[in-house]
Amino acid sequence: MLTVDAYAAPSATEPLVKTTIERRDVGANDVLIEIAYSGICHSDIHTVRGEWGQIAYPQVVGHEIVGTVTEVGSAVTKHKVGDRVGVGCMVNSCGECENCLAGEEQYCLAGNTGTYAAVDRDGTITQGGYSTHVVVVEDFVLKVPESIPFEKAAPLLCAGITTYSPLAHWNAGPGKRVAVVGMGGLGHMAVKIAHAMGAEVTVLSQSLSKQEDGLRLGADHYYATSDEATFSELKNHFDLIINTVSASIDINAYLSLLRLDGTLVSVGAPAEPLPVGVFTLFGNRRTFAGSSIGGIRETQEMLDFCAEHDIAPETELISADYINEAYERVLSSDVRYRFVIDAATISA
Numbered sequence: 001m002l003t004v005d006a007y008a009a010p011s012a013t014e015p016l017v018k019t020t021i022e023r024r025d026v027g028a029n030d031v032l033i034e035i036a037y038s039g040i041c042h043s044d045i046h047t048v049r050g051e052w053g054q055i056a057y058p059q060v061v062g063h064e065i066v067g068t069v070t071e072v073g074s075a076v077t078k079h080k081v082g083d084r085v086g087v088g089c090m091v092n093s094c095g096e097c098e099n100c101l102a103g104e105e106q107y108c109l110a111g112n113t114g115t116y117a118a119v120d121r122d123g124t125i126t127q128g129g130y131s132t133h134v135v136v137v138e139d140f141v142l143k144v145p146e147s148i149p150f151e152k153a154a155p156l157l158c159a160g161i162t163t164y165s166p167l168a169h170w171n172a173g174p175g176k177r178v179a180v181v182g183m184g185g186l187g188h189m190a191v192k193i194a195h196a197m198g199a200e201v202t203v204l205s206q207s208l209s210k211q212e213d214g215l216r217l218g219a220d221h222y223y224a225t226s227d228e229a230t231f232s233e234l235k236n237h238f239d240l241i242i243n244t245v246s247a248s249i250d251i252n253a254y255l256s257l258l259r260l261d262g263t264l265v266s267v268g269a270p271a272e273p274l275p276v277g278v279f280t281l282f283g284n285r286r287t288f289a290g291s292s293i294g295g296i297r298e299t300q301e302m303l304d305f306c307a308e309h310d311i312a313p314e315t316e317l318i319s320a321d322y323i324n325e326a327y328e329r330v331l332s333s334d335v336r337y338r339f340v341i342d343a344a345t346i347s348a
């Protein structure tokens, strides 16, 4: 076992504190990664605060991880010492069910193993990326292209894939009008990726305070949802809406913005249900859908797409002792647009 430094939540209500955790010995199929950077996803906050259900404490979160391979197991073929790699939201799956065989391990019928707060194959609880090292099965380790700046790459492993996957699945591209609701970590990546795919992109944000940024990141239009006129002006307008909002919103108001056969995909994960009126769905034969992260093959495809299109997240690099403040800023939508922890500061 390897004892490593980490930042953990002691309970649902206390700030995260510096601690140590154990990483398992490197097994035949494992790689040991020295973590360089770790992103802060809103899911980390939902999880440690118990908003999605009870978890065991202390808990280390973080599922946007990039680092360097420092050791490989005897049977490892995909990665070697010195490789620049990434780990996202899952670290294992059954590998045998029809969804795993289809390369959609995130939908593993036995349940994928989350990077944190999940029961691992050995019965221990997985501990995430706010740490200096992690041991992961090689099949769940991604290659980070050299052209993506390392200190910016981490958020691609969750915010990037979670928006790329539905944009690709619902064919965002030339001639398609795509709206992104909420311009935070996921939302700003959705804007960049949808723009690179060739879609006409509109941001629907609570206010116009980030309008200049939105247009710079690739949006063609920007509207404030606090303005009632937005909903009448854009009625029956979009082919695809990606909802990234972490809180409950009036989903029917957004569904009414879909044109014929349009789809609203929720990737935002508020704890409360989003009640849908079927009559809103009847109009324009609309679809209300959800989407969870992305499979390993698609995550690599997203990383390569971002490298090819020169896409990197907008990040604010922080030291580990700033995590609790960063959480408060995420909660007040004061994030531009993803906090990334410099893992070197975790041991400081």
Ligand code: NAP
Binding pocket: 040, 041, 042, 043, 044, 046, 158, 159, 162, 181, 182, 183, 184, 185, 186, 187, 204, 205, 206, 207, 210, 244, 245, 246, 247, 248, 249, 266, 267, 268, 269, 270, 291, 292, 293, 330, 331, 333, 335, 337
């Ligand atoms: P984030 O950075 O906090 O962004 C969420 C954005 O939603 C905010 O920046 C804000 O944008 C908007 N927003 C927040 N509160 C709002 C409210 N009360 N009403 C209207 N808009 C509000 O969070 P994130 O890391 O992008 O994550 C977003 C959500 O996706 C979270 O629930 C997270 O758990 C979930 N998630 C899901 C998956 C998946 O696989 N489906 C993966 C990762 C994350 P504006 O300021 O522009 O309005």
Ligand code: ZN
Binding pocket: 041, 042, 043, 044, 063, 089, 158, 159
């Ligand atoms: Zn996430």
